Amino acid sequence: MTTIQASERDEIARDILDGRINAAIEEWDAAKPGAFPAHVAAHVADGLCADGYRKPRTVATIEDLDALPFEAVIRDAEGHALERWGDAEHVQWSTPGCKWFVPATEIALPVTVLYEVQP
Incomplete structure (x- = not known):
């Protein structure tokens, strides 16, 4: 696991919580059991990629x-x-x-x- 500076980690955490999870929850179709975790993960990944994050x-x-x-x-x-x-x-x-x-x-x-x- 890569170690990152606390401030960088905090910024990533803020980015994740800054509407991305809420947007995923709002779009989630409760009629599709089991889809929620993958749906949230996809929204978070899309947001982080849009912010320029790339896995080393x-x-x-x-x-x-x-x-x-x-x-x-x-x-x-x-x-x-x-x-x-x-x-x-x-x-x-x-x-x-x-x-x-x-x-x-x-x-x-x-x-x-x-x-x-x-x-």
Whole structure:
């Protein structure tokens, strides 16, 4: 489970309660027993996605790690943050702010993708 700052968690909780659950309850058809929990979950998920939340992606292989775009930022299994540099032939990873590079083979897998440049 990912740890998030209390303020970020509180903001997410406010977003969930800020009308999303009430809207789901109002639209719920009581004639459909068992549909309520999924219905509420769908409304909450729609709202969070509309607010820009995206579940962080996990990469488990060196091939997938090398396929990430230039300037992608990851957190490895040991908690190190690294940024991708180089090109398709010369993939390099560096700790932000440092001038030394780490080959993908030395990165502790799996990694969590924290940032990807969007085309």
